[in-house]
Amino acid sequence: MTEARGPAGRAGDHARYAPGTPCWVSLMVHGMAATQEFYGALFGWEFRPGPGQLGPYVRALLDGREVAGIGQLPPDRHLPIAWTPYLASDDAGRTAETARLCGGTIGVGPLDAGEAGRLAIGSDPSGAVFGIWQAAAHLGTALSGVPGTPAWNELLTYESATVAKFYESVFGYEEEPVVSADFDYVTLSIRGRAVAGIQGMGHALPRDRGPHWLTYFEVADADEAVQHVAELGGHVLRAAEDGERGRVATVTDPEGARFCLLQRPR
Template structure:
């Protein structure tokens, strides 16, 4: 779907912080067919990833310690007001609101359960120009051990409602803003390794999950969860050569 704007409170952009942006751009270009376009010098090495001429994701140098990761950005009217709301609701502000050239204004934050995310106040750059198309982001999912605390936080900051529904035999929580599904939440239980922190998972759409998983392995990535059928489609969890984790899903046919 071609996007021209995003309502406040909806995920609108994803980007990757990585120690080797050039290698990452080569990997994701080979996997999704993205064309990399490096920004002007003042962008600090940030690359805009294009598909059919539309921006679908960003790749930039990692500016933190730890492992590289895909970040989910949520569209807001005012990044400064949202950062204050995050603090008031018990979250943290890792990067104070700042202008990103003429593209927009952003802040890097985390919820009280430890999951990092960002907010985007659009100006010249609205976010992803495509959503839900193969090779573009299609879903954003909070994974946390404290779903009740997360539900309270995101309702206070963004007005989201958490609604749990049966999903393939187990309960799954979807985030709603009004009556629109805008993301999901998965609860980590005792089966999850203790060293995996709360996080936002980014899902990209694909025409064939199995082919995409095989291609990722050919390009030097890892298949962390093999292609598996679930109610929303067939998905896999992958790792890129630098260690960033992401998911791919193909909706069911018929």
């Protein structure tokens, strides 16, 4: 896997994301204050209010630059708590309609988020939820390649082939399947640059979640970060272990949102 860094990198002005590129990650929770406390302590994030049209919503900042969003679920909404990647689009309405025509479902929008941009939230034919973001003032994640920033997004689903065709049709991805008898994996690329992955897990897919996107956040030390997660009230699903991406652990926050911690090879 070759992760595509965000357009901003470590410094400099940040450019518009190419259509199809994951450009933002957002989390909807019941306890906003407790969630901010958890991620602030884990990643060093600070927070400021986001667009009021989205209800209670904050943007997480690292070194003064926006890296993720956290919003408040209505009390009567009992949805799975999960990080959701937003995929860049030049026209959210057109992308949403294409998703519908290709067998997906659009549950929210397209709607305006003030001067920030225009969004829609949908699900692919297997049920995995994703966002669509048409940038205006808010281009997306403004920092990458440092601890506390999103590093990779991966779809965990039953099998990769069918759902990969959906994303290819909607977002124009190029597919790079991994040829292996016991590993079902497809890398999605834009202009030859890997931007996301799809892993087919068959019956190994967690029954309590179903198909879902998983966000990797970069950390300096995966083992230390795992310990910190547990101390802050989160849970460790898979301890840190070395792999082709680097050293990776799978954890949840106190409300159950799953994410991975990625320590890149030095």
